[in-house]
Amino acid sequence: MRENVRFLLGDELVEIASCDPTRTVLDWLRLDRRRTGTKEGCAEGDCGACTIVVGRLDGGRLRYEAINACIRFLPTLDGCHVLTVEHLRGSDGALHPVQQAMVDCHGSQCGFCTPGFVMSLLALWLNERSLSVQRIEDALAGNLCRCTGYQPIIAAAQRMNAAGREQNRFVAAMPTITARLKALADEETIAIGNGERHFYAPATVEALAELVSAQPQATLVAGATDVGLWVTKGMRRLDSVISLGRIDALREISDEGDHLRLGAMANQIAVRAALAGISPQLDEMMRRFGGEQVRNAGTIGGNIANGSPIGDLPPALIALGATLVLRKGNERRELPLEAFFLDYRKQDRRPGEFVEAVLVPKLQAGALYHISKISKRFDEDISAVCGAFHLRLDETGRVSDARLAYGGMAGIPKRAKAAEAALLGRSWDNAAAAAACAALAEDFTPLTDMRASAAYRLKVAGNLLRRFLIETTAPRTATRVAGLLAEAGHG
Numbered sequence: 001m002r003e004n005v006r007f008l009l010g011d012e013l014v015e016i017a018s019c020d021p022t023r024t025v026l027d028w029l030r031l032d033r034r035r036t037g038t039k040e041g042c043a044e045g046d047c048g049a050c051t052i053v054v055g056r057l058d059g060g061r062l063r064y065e066a067i068n069a070c071i072r073f074l075p076t077l078d079g080c081h082v083l084t085v086e087h088l089r090g091s092d093g094a095l096h097p098v099q100q101a102m103v104d105c106h107g108s109q110c111g112f113c114t115p116g117f118v119m120s121l122l123a124l125w126l127n128e129r130s131l132s133v134q135r136i137e138d139a140l141a142g143n144l145c146r147c148t149g150y151q152p153i154i155a156a157a158q159r160m161n162a163a164g165r166e167q168n169r170f171v172a173a174m175p176t177i178t179a180r181l182k183a184l185a186d187e188e189t190i191a192i193g194n195g196e197r198h199f200y201a202p203a204t205v206e207a208l209a210e211l212v213s214a215q216p217q218a219t220l221v222a223g224a225t226d227v228g229l230w231v232t233k234g235m236r237r238l239d240s241v242i243s244l245g246r247i248d249a250l251r252e253i254s255d256e257g258d259h260l261r262l263g264a265m266a267n268q269i270a271v272r273a274a275l276a277g278i279s280p281q282l283d284e285m286m287r288r289f290g291g292e293q294v295r296n297a298g299t300i301g302g303n304i305a306n307g308s309p310i311g312d313l314p315p316a317l318i319a320l321g322a323t324l325v326l327r328k329g330n331e332r333r334e335l336p337l338e339a340f341f342l343d344y345r346k347q348d349r350r351p352g353e354f355v356e357a358v359l360v361p362k363l364q365a366g367a368l369y370h371i372s373k374i375s376k377r378f379d380e381d382i383s384a385v386c387g388a389f390h391l392r393l394d395e396t397g398r399v400s401d402a403r404l405a406y407g408g409m410a411g412i413p414k415r416a417k418a419a420e421a422a423l424l425g426r427s428w429d430n431a432a433a434a435a436a437c438a439a440l441a442e443d444f445t446p447l448t449d450m451r452a453s454a455a456y457r458l459k460v461a462g463n464l465l466r467r468f469l470i471e472t473t474a475p476r477t478a479t480r481v482a483g484l485l486a487e488a489g490h491g
Contacts, residue, residue, distance in 0.1 A: 001188060001189050001190070001191040002186065002188040002189070002190050002191070003017060003190075003191060003192055004016060004017045004190075004192060005017075005019065005074070005075045005077065005078045005190060005192060006078060006079070006184050007077040007078055007079060007080045007081070007082060008080070008081045008082065008177065008180060008181070009084075010082070010084075010087045013180075016074070016075070017192060018192060018193065018194055019074055019192055019193075019194055019199065020197060021073065021075060021192075021193070021197050021198060021199035021238060021239075021240075022073055022231045022238050022241065023073065023074045023075075024069065024070055024072060024073060024228070024232065025052065025069040025070075025072045025073070025074050025077065025082075026038060026040055026043075026050045026069040026070045026072075027074075028074045029052070029069060029084060035084045035086050037084060037085035037086050037115045038050050038069055038084050038085065038115060038116075039112060039113070039115060039116065040070060041070075041112070041113070041116075041144075042070070043070045043071075043232040043233065044070070044071065044232060044233055045068040045070060045071045045142075045225055045228065045290070045291075045293065045294055046142075046144070046290075046380060047113070047116075047143070047144045048068070048113065048117070048120065048142045048143030048144060048291060048293060049112060049113050049115070049116045049143075049144075050068055050069040050070040050116065051066050051067070051068065051069070051115075051117075051119040051120050051142070051143065051293055052066075052067060052069045052082060052083060052085075052119055053065065053066055053067075053082075053083040053119050053122050053123045053126075054067050054077070054080050054081065054082055054083075055080060055081035055083070055177060055181070056079065056080050056081070056181070057079070057178070057181050057182065057185065058251075060178075061178070062174050062177060062178045062181065063127065064081075064083075064122075064126045064127060065123055065296040065297075066119055066120045066122075066123040066124075066139075066292055066293050066296060067293050067296055067297050068142075068225075068228075068293045068294065068297070070228070070232060071224055071225060071229060071231075071232060072224055072228065072297065073199075073224055073228070073243070075190070075192060075199045075201065075241075075243065076221070076245050078184075078190060078201060078245075078246060079181060079184050079185055080181070081177050083119070083122070083170075084119070085115040085118055085119055088118065088122065090169070096118075096122070096168070097125070097160050097168065098118055098121045098125055098156075098160045099118055100160075101121075101156040101157070101159040101160035102114065102117070102118060102121075102153070102156045104156070104159060105153075105155040105156040105159055106148075106152045107148060107152040107153040107155070107156040108148070109147035110146075113143060113144060113145045113146075113147075116143050117140065117143050117145065117153055120139060120140055120142065120293070121139075121140075121156070121160060122170075123139075124139045124157070125160055125161070126171070129161075131157065131158070131161045133154060133158075136154055136157040136158070137154065138287060139157075139292050140153065140154075140157070140292075141292065141379040141380060142290065142291015142292050142293045142294060142380060143291065186203065187204055187207075188203065189201065189202040189203065189207050189211065190246070196239060197237075197238075197240070198239070198240050198241070199241050199243065200215075200218070200240075200241070200242045200243070201242070201243040201246045202242070202244075202246065202247060203247060204247060204249065205247055205249050205250060205327075205356065208242070208244065208247060208250075208354065209327055209328070209329050209330065210329070211242055212242060212328075212352050212353070212354050213328060213329050213352040215240055215242065216351035216352040217240065218240040218241065218242045219238045219240065219241050219242070220242050220244060220305070221241055221242065221243045221244065221245075222244050222245070222264070222265060222298075222299040222301055222302030222305075223245075223267065223294075223297035223298040223299050223302050224297065225290070225294050225297050225298040225302070226302065226306045226308070227306075244264070244265050244299075244301075244354075245265070247265060249263065250263040250264050250265035250266075250301070250356070250357075251263050251265045251266050251267075251270070252266070253266050253270060253271070253274050256359075258361060258362055259360055259362060260274055260275070260277075260278070261357055261358075261359055262274060262300050262357060262358045262359075262360060263301075263356075263357055264299060264300060264301025264302075264305075264354070264355045264356055264357055264358070265299050265301060266299060266300050267295065267296060267297065267298060267299050267300075268286060268289050268294070268295035268296075268298045268299070268300070268303070269292075269295050269296060271286070271299075271300045272286035272287070272289075272295070275360065278320070278360065278362055278363055279363060279369050281369060281370060281371045282316060282371065284371075285312060285316060285371045285373055286313075288312075288373060288375075288378065288379060288381075289312065289313075290380055291379070291380050300313065300358055301355040301356075301358070304317075304324070304337070304340070304355060304358065305347065305349065305354075305355050306345075307341060307344075307345045307347045307412070308345075309344060309407060309408065309410060309411050309412050309413060310382050310383050310386070310408045310451075311407060311413065312371075312373055312383055312386045312407060314337065314341070314407065314413035315371075315386050315387065315388040315407040315413045316371050316386075316388040316405075317337055317358065317360060318337050318338045318388065318403070318405035318413060318415060319369070319371075319388035319389060319390040319403045319404070319405040320360055320361055320363070320369075320388075320390060320403075321336070321361050321390075321403065322336075322337040322358055322359060322360045322361065323337060323358070323359040324336075324337055324340055324355055324357075324358055324359075325355070325356045325357040325358070326350075326353050326354070326355060326356065327355075327356040328350060328352045328353040328354075329352070332356065334359070335348060338405070338413075338414070338415055341412035341413055341414070342412070343411055343412065344411035344412065363390075366392070366393065367390060367391070368389070368390070368391040368392075368393070368428070368468075368472045369388075369389070369390050369391075370387075370388070370389045370467070370468040370472065371387070371388045371389075372385075372386070372387045372388075372464045372467060372468075373386045374386070374464070375451075376451070382451065383407055383408050383451075384408055384452035384456070384457060384460070385406065385407070385408045385409060385452065385457050385460045385464065386406065386407035386408055387404070387405070387406050387407075387461060387464035387465070387468075388404075388405045388406075389402075389403070389404050389405075389465065389468045390402070390403040390404075391403075391423070391428060391472075396427075397427050397428065398425055398426060398427055398428075399423045399424055399426055399427075399428055399432065400424075402419075402420040402423045402424060403415065403420065404416040404420050404423075404436070406444070406461060408446070408451075408452075408457060409446045409457060409458075409461055410444055410445075410446070414443070414444070415443075416436075416439070416440055416443040416444070416461075417443060418442035418443045419436040419437070419439040419442075419443055419465070420436075421439070422435040422436045422438070422439040423435070423436050428469065428472070428473065429473070430469065433465055433468075433469040436465055437461075437462035437465055437466065440458060440461050440462055440465075441458065444457075444458065444461065446458055446461075
């Protein structure tokens, strides 16, 4: 085992031999390193004031990502290249093109949020060459500003997009940084601690399986976008943490013909790209997963394993008939995703077992599929209700198979079995949808909370089914009307 954590902070090699396993990167930067340009705003990954840029090797290539330092645990930086806003200014005092664009376009007023915006823009500038306004807006959705109205910042992003990348020192240094990170990489399991509290980070799936079997009480951490809040908001003490972030094999995504195999540590950016090939509905839904910082850190395995009843991905995958691959030691078992969720925050995951992969079937020809997310804000908001629907029709146009899954309607993501039964054998039309909507009251007794009342949730759940009907039958209706008009001589 290796008893230290190693990463690059700018050009400096940092080695840490003792650390609280849940110490945040933000606290370490501000309190230990006095890099106060990185701000604490919300301490829950929503406002983006704490954004830093982290470079990691992905398939041997260096990729930079904007992440929230406030909920990222310091030891998880092993093998990474960390950049803060202090690194941007040149040795001669010149501003980086991203900073200069913010100055030229008046993209800063009070200045509190500005370092976070600059770092999000830096990650975008390093990774992508051609930026549309929508892409800029998506990349900045995880950064909040109360002063500018965002338009000057978008203008700054457009201006920086025209700046030359090739002459910049960060781009020029990429080969050197890549070589240094490769030199740090190994397959040793990291084990460091602080008294009775310990942090472990295996580098292989086999080492993970052995470690989790030996310490079933340990908290497994993927991207920490949820577990981080246990610490920063819930003030929970985690005595033993096992991080999955060094296991490249768990990031793999493969096309198996009739289904995709998604490694549990594939982040939401990669998962979105893969699932978009199944349905554009999945692509659009995942565009609203938190901010880009959350999507960079969050993983498909973590999203599922935390068991949230209002996570948007589980209903979408349940509707597709997804299966989990669970592993304990050298043994694996496959479990339908819908059967994994037993009760509120309780899953069918045995002691010493972890999620290894998710198997997602592709849509068959002619299948109807739809996802709707209802929230108070478009970006960075948790659903009040999420509905995912998947129908197959026989040659007569009758429903032969129905999978209707909801989030926010119960203590777990759940299929609407009574509503599904109401559709089977019927033509997919207004009468069938009405019958299914009426049956939803048998499937769910939703709660009232800050996001929505029980009555609202039940009403919206039915309305989402009606939307599904309209969106999957309106094109046929429009074609039929056009045909009738043509027959009548009005075409």
